[in-house]
Amino acid sequence: MPDVTPVPLSQLTTLRTGGVPARMVDAETTDDLVDALRDLWADGEPWLVVGGGSNLFAGDDPFDGTVVRVLTEGIERLPSPRAGFARLRVQAGHSWDALVDYAVTEGLAGIAAMSGIPGTAGAAPIQNIGAYGQEIAETLVEVELIDESTGEVSTVPAAELALGFRTSVLKQHYGSEPTRSAVILSITLELADVGSAEGPVRGEQLRTALGLAPAASVSLGWIRDHVLATRARKGMVLDDGDPDTWSAGSFFQNAIVSESIARTLPDACPRWPLWPAIEQVTVIPLEGWNGVVPPPVHAPSLVKVSAAWLIENSGVGKGFHLPRSRAAVSGKHALALTNRGRASAEEIAELARFIQWRVQSEFGLLLQPEPVLVGVEL
Numbered sequence: 001m002p003d004v005t006p007v008p009l010s011q012l013t014t015l016r017t018g019g020v021p022a023r024m025v026d027a028e029t030t031d032d033l034v035d036a037l038r039d040l041w042a043d044g045e046p047w048l049v050v051g052g053g054s055n056l057f058a059g060d061d062p063f064d065g066t067v068v069r070v071l072t073e074g075i076e077r078l079p080s081p082r083a084g085f086a087r088l089r090v091q092a093g094h095s096w097d098a099l100v101d102y103a104v105t106e107g108l109a110g111i112a113a114m115s116g117i118p119g120t121a122g123a124a125p126i127q128n129i130g131a132y133g134q135e136i137a138e139t140l141v142e143v144e145l146i147d148e149s150t151g152e153v154s155t156v157p158a159a160e161l162a163l164g165f166r167t168s169v170l171k172q173h174y175g176s177e178p179t180r181s182a183v184i185l186s187i188t189l190e191l192a193d194v195g196s197a198e199g200p201v202r203g204e205q206l207r208t209a210l211g212l213a214p215a216a217s218v219s220l221g222w223i224r225d226h227v228l229a230t231r232a233r234k235g236m237v238l239d240d241g242d243p244d245t246w247s248a249g250s251f252f253q254n255a256i257v258s259e260s261i262a263r264t265l266p267d268a269c270p271r272w273p274l275w276p277a278i279e280q281v282t283v284i285p286l287e288g289w290n291g292v293v294p295p296p297v298h299a300p301s302l303v304k305v306s307a308a309w310l311i312e313n314s315g316v317g318k319g320f321h322l323p324r325s326r327a328a329v330s331g332k333h334a335l336a337l338t339n340r341g342r343a344s345a346e347e348i349a350e351l352a353r354f355i356q357w358r359v360q361s362e363f364g365l366l367l368q369p370e371p372v373l374v375g376v377e378l
């Protein structure tokens with residue numbers, strides 16, 4: 001296996017925390033990646049796969065196992081069975097943003113709103129990445145993966161990954177194991193071949209973020225440039241020179257609550273129904289109908305509630321930090337916890353716990369972390 005001298009996880013994660021692993025393997029080809037994982041799983045050693053380290057919050061103690069860095073690269077353009085579409089098969093270690101740049105240059109639509117999200121293509125389905133109302137679930141056709149339980153490589157349709165709001169069967173949510181322990185080797189996307197022409201922009205959330213009228217017509221390149229500029233203003237594009245961006249993106253997920261819980265929150269708290277509240281259709285067989293029209297049945301609806309609003313309105317403003325702590329809420333975005341230089345994982349965890357406590361005291365909701373936590377607890 002291509003072993004390398006282990007470096008601390010603080011050098012591989014965008015939150016810049018994490019101790020030195022016992023072993024480290026750099027997988028530059030899919031064969032190396034598959035071989036390394038099969039060997040590790042046969043030995044039963046602790047293991048951790050790392051892509052761009054942009055959704056990982058690692059503890060300060062040494063990681064007692066092997067870190068496998070996914071460094072495979074490459075984009076292959078394939079024909080699509082749908083007229084007017086093309087497929088891209090992308091190796092797991094390929095930079096996500098470089099993929100978006102390639103797609104935009106090729107005139108392929110469907111991922112431009114996710115410009116500037118750091119990390120790798122292989123990690124993108126893990127939490128079904130999304131921005132401005134666009135998610136990878138909309139364009140992902142299938143992934144090639146290797147399952148820990150069998151060591152077998154297979155092609156799995158996106159429908160089997162249960163992609164939901166910042167989740168999939170492959171994600172390790174805080175306090176639980178992933179439903180399916182597997183490593184993605186490549187992803188295949190299906191994108192609309194729209195070329196360089198200007199066209200309407202799908203999605204109200206994206207149009208609002210970019211200040212576009214419903215009838216506006218722009219190119220994919222215009223969308224990418226303006227998404228990158230909008231994200232940079234919020235500290236959501238990594239910048240080595242700006243500690244205000246040294247984060248794991250959103251540290252907390254927007255809360256998903258029932259309609260009745262959402263009603264207990266102040267009206268000013270932004271919220272979005274998770275699916276349109278459509279009335280269920282009741283079908284009554286004609287022979288069984290007594291002439292009375294039944295009252296409409298409302299499907300129970302879930303509501304996504306803005307975690308940033310809850311945080312700011314619990315008294316934790318942008319830029320907030322605990323006394324003498326080197327961890328701080330981003331000065332540009334209340335959802336991002338940042339490392340202002342050499343903050344320990346414990347300092348960041350302390351700030352996260354403080355925020356959870358403030359929000360729970362004010363609004364009765366326990367915010368859940370979005371990154372994957374390794375060797376650190378909240």
Ligand SMILES: Cc1cc2nc3c(=O)[nH]c(=O)nc-3n(C[C@H](O)[C@H](O)[C@H](O)COP(=O)(O)OP(=O)(O)OC[C@H]3O[C@@H](n4cnc5c(N)ncnc54)[C@H](O)[C@@H]3O)c2cc1C
Nearest residue numbers: 051052053054055056119120122123129130183184248249
């Ligand atoms: C500034 C900033 C902005 C961000 N903005 C957004 C945003 O707008 N929307 C959004 O959804 N996310 C956002 N994120 C979060 C993050 O960029 C994404 O979740 C990204 O997909 C993580 O990719 P990665 O390669 O860095 O994963 P890593 O952090 O390396 O890994 C994350 C998890 O995935 C696992 N993993 C990594 N690669 C694989 C693989 N090939 N197969 C199986 N498991 C794997 C890891 O073991 C770990 O559990 C942001 C992060 C930052 C720092």
